Amino acid sequence: VENLVKGHKELSNAVAHELRTPISRIRFELDMMQLEQDQVIRNEYMYGISDNIDELADLVDELLTYARFDREATGIELSPYSLDSSLKKVINARHFNTDKQCHYDNNWLHGEQAKVAVGFDPKHLERAIGNLVTNAEKYSKSCIQISVNQIDNLTCIIIDDDGPGIPENERVDIFTPFKRLDTSRTRTTGGFGLGLAIVKQIAQWHGGDVVIQDSPKGGARFIFSWPT
Helix, strand or coil: CHHHHHHHHHHHHHHHHHHHHHHHHHHHHHHHHHCCCCCHHHHHHHHHHHHHHHHHHHHHHHHHHHHHHHHHHHCCEEEEEEEHHHHHHHHHHCCCCCCCEEEEEEEEHHCHHHHHCCCCCCHHHHHHHHHHHHHHHHHHHEEEEEEEEEEEEEEEEEEEEEECCCHHHHCCCCHHCCCCCCCCCCCCCCCCCCCCHHHHHHHHHCEEEEEEEECCCCCCCCCCCCCE
């Protein structure tokens, strides 16, 4: 109970901080707009206010998604599905930049263990892998690779990228809500730090985990695993 209360308190503090930043920018831009006589510059302040309102709307959407996933834990059902179909669905649902390639290595389908039914919840697993693929695309230079490894009693989905990688001392905190390595607020890599927290949640619901390693491609390797 103490950990739960502490966790909610930390999340509330983080939410307050995230909301405060765009609100402060909106207040500043409104003040500057009232003092400015040049209509061109006034319009620039208006565009800035609009962008900050969009950021607030995106933050609220992500918060509601995170809260919904937190409530859905008891309703998750693991049943035999086609993992290959789910991975292809994740890839086809995303539009990658022309200068980046996403390769899905399906050689695992030819192994003996591939014939064993894999139990998972398609909706939640596809959301988790989708978040990992989106994260890999943000930071990769040119390529992302998705592969599957079934060893012992574990099924592992591996996402590799050729980006800058993640320092070892920062790999644990990256799954904490609102923790992000890139502190920029740009649309391409800013984010709110909730995507990977959701991935961690979904992995734990499946009785598994998600970890980070160095990728052979030079960037980061995310391994989402759960008992077969």
